[in-house]
Amino acid sequence: xxxxxxxxxxxxxxxxxxxxxxxxxxxxxxxMYWYRQDPGLGxxxxxxxxxxxxxxxxxxxxxxSVSRQAQAKFSLSLESAIPNQTALYFCATSDPGGxxxxxxxxxxxxxxxxxxx
Amino acid sequence: LAKTTQxxxxxxxxxxxxxxxxxxxxxxTNDYITWYQQFPSQGPRFIIQGYKTKVTNxxxxxxxxxxxxxxxxxxxxxxxxxxxxxxxxVGGANxxxxxxxxxxxxxx
Numbered sequence: 143x144x145x146x147x148x149x150x151x152x153x154x155x156x157x158x159x160x161x162x163x164x165x166x167x168x169x170x171x172x173x174m175y176w177y178r179q180d181p182g183l184g185x186x187x188x189x190x191x192x193x194x195x196x197x198x199x200x201x202x203x204x205x206x207s208v209s210r211q212a213q214a215k216f217s218l219s220l221e222s223a224i225p226n227q228t229a230l231y232f233c234a235t236s237d238p239g240g241x242x243x244x245x246x247x248x249x250x251x252x253x254x255x256x257x258x259x
Numbered sequence: 260l261a262k263t264t265q266x267x268x269x270x271x272x273x274x275x276x277x278x279x280x281x282x283x284x285x286x287x288t289n290d291y292i293t294w295y296q297q298f299p300s301q302g303p304r305f306i307i308q309g310y311k312t313k314v315t316n317x318x319x320x321x322x323x324x325x326x327x328x329x330x331x332x333x334x335x336x337x338x339x340x341x342x343x344x345x346x347x348x349v350g351g352a353n354x355x356x357x358x359x360x361x362x363x364x365x366x367x
Contacts, residue, residue: 248303
């Protein structure tokens with residue numbers, strides 16, 4: 143969805159480096175999410191935020207941290223990257239109860255492919 | 260956290276109707292049933308959502324029996340471009356579990 147953008151789209155880094163993945167949205171949604179996807183597997187929720195003052199851990203938050211700088215921005219950080227964090231990372235937004243989307247409808251960004259050597 | 264079970268993969272010929280069934284025995288009273296489609300290297304895309312009975316939109320139909328312990332996504336007359344992974348999810352907006360999905364391959 144073009145209204146949800148992620149930067150960078152691809153990143154190669156080394157073990158132990160700190161890295162930040164950024165997500166921006168122009169949909170005006172309060173809720174934002176970070177997922178990771180490993181090859182051949184489904185998406186797993188890392189963190190989610192219901193508004194700028196609300197941050198919640200997901201299924202696999204260890205090794206990750208997030209920052210909700212504004213309604214439109216939600217960043218994911220890997221403080222000390224390790225090879226098993228190599229994956230495709232997706233950001234998503236939602237507006238449950240919003241007039242123009244369904245209750246469980248999330249809008250996904252294009253993804254960031256992260257490789258940790 | 261309600262989880263789902265769906266076939267790992269399915270094949271279908273172009274032009275056929277495809278039905279993908281998902282079981283969710285632990286669905287809670289307030290849970291919705293939602294289906295997403297994902298193409299390689301892209302984020303999932305919402306297809307359809309329902310609570311009970313039948314829901315139809317321009318892309319698919321969703322059939323939900325009275326006990327809500329399963330649901331069936333129906334794709335009419337599939338084309339090659341429908342080759343993708345389809346995820347069945349149950350829950351609310353803050354506790355969706357994607358699982359591994361069903362990989363649908365449409366054959367010419």
